[in-house]
Amino acid sequence: MKAFNISDYKVSKKVIIEETATKVDLGASEDEIKDALRTTRKDLAKFQDTMYAHGKYAALICLQGMDTAGKDSLIREVFEEFNSRGVVVHSFKTPSKNELKHDYLWRHYIALPQRGKFGVFNRTHYENVLVTRVHPEYILNENLPNITKVSDIDESFWQQRFEQINAFEKTLSENGTIIFKFFLNISKEEQKHRLLRRLNKKEKNWKFSPGDLKERKLWDEYMECYEAVLNNTSTEYAPWYIIPSDSKKTARYLVSKILYETMTSYKDIKEPELAPEIEAKISEYKEQLKNE
Template sequence: MKKFDVSDYRVSSQINMDETPTTVDLDASKDEIKDALKKTRKDLASFQDTMYAHGKYAALICLQGMDTAGKDSLIREVFEEFNSRGVVVHSFKTPSTNELKHDYLWRHYIALPQRGKFGVFNRTHYENVLVTRVHPEYILNENIPGINQVSDIDESFWKNRFKQINSFEKTLTENGTVIFKFFLNISKEEQKYRLLRRLNKKEKNWKFSPGDLKERKLWDDYMKCYEAVLNNTSTAYAPWYIIPSDSKTTARYLVSKILFETMTGFKDIKEPELEPEIQAKISEYKQQLERE
């Protein structure tokens, strides 16, 4: 299998969505990629056990992508080997009445992972500069001072939100949360195939909503918004990764590998050592148990 560098997928300069690939050739068969994923996710789960014992870092995985990009199945496959205590998944839907009574970041802040754990945001705080930018009328539900009509939402409003999000993420990273932001990049043709699959397979029908087709018509608008997000909020402390996702198997492996290679780069994450006085008495403790 072709090796890759994590930086190959990191957004470190201005990007154009028209030029971002949705496929990548790893010079491996589908079965070989699946085997590589199995090994990497097992290694990642083992590392999380060490991270849990160490207790000083958390990992936040943010997943964004168009409908059918494969977020749910990626979560299932990448974190399959994890101890259930080690990963917490939050799927953010339309804000509730209570959530709208707070600032837009509040519901995400209270869902952040504890130190020692991985947290996954299935759709994220970036919906507030994606869906709401395509549908600015949604902003009016937030009841923000000075925003009384759609015409009040100008370019400076969105630039300010980018700054707020960057500040939010910087605070998190300075306090021990390692942030990964993955954009699962699929082609419009692949989305069509996956939507048709939902309609053709009876067991998949429940996933389909007529709203999917309405949003699909706004594909170009969403791509412009994603481009703005990636160019304004990919930072050294909280970078975006663009993951070619027309192949779900490949996308899952790439995400797992990026997570593992990045997290194991933190050389201070080690299992804590026992206190010397406890270490010195291990034999005694074993004897106590064996004599029972």
């Protein structure tokens, strides 16, 4: 398998979506990629045990992508080896009446992972500058001051939201949350193939919604909004990674590798040492148990 640098996928300069790759050749067969994922996810799960014992950092993984991009299966495959106490997944749907009574970041804030744990947001706070930007009428449901009609929602509104999100993530980072944001980048042709698969396979029919086709017609509008998000909210403390995702196996491996290499770069994350008075009596404690 070809070696790769995770910085190749990090957004560090202006992004033009139509110029970004949806496929990448890792120089390996599907079975080899699957084996590499299996190894990396075991290493990542072992590291999480250490992080849990250390107890000073949390990891937040944000997954965004068009319908059928593979978010659900990626979560299942990448975190398969994790102790259930070590990872919490939140899938954010349409805001409830109670959530709409708070600011748009509130429901995400209360779902953040505790120190020592991984939290996965399947769709994220970025829906508030993606779906709502394509459908600005949804903003009216938030009952915001000075926003009474769609024409009140101008470019300065979206820029303000980008600034608010950056500030939100900066606060999290400064308080020990390591943030990863992954855009699962699929082609429109690949989405068509996956939607057809949902319709052709009876066991997949439940995943299909006519709304998927309505949103697909807005593909270009969504790409413009994703481009704005990537260019306005990728920071050193909360970077975006664009993951070529026409191959689900490749996308899963890339995400797992980026997570593992980044997390293990934090050299202060290690298991705490025993208190000297306990360590000095380990042999005594062993004997007590053996002599029960």
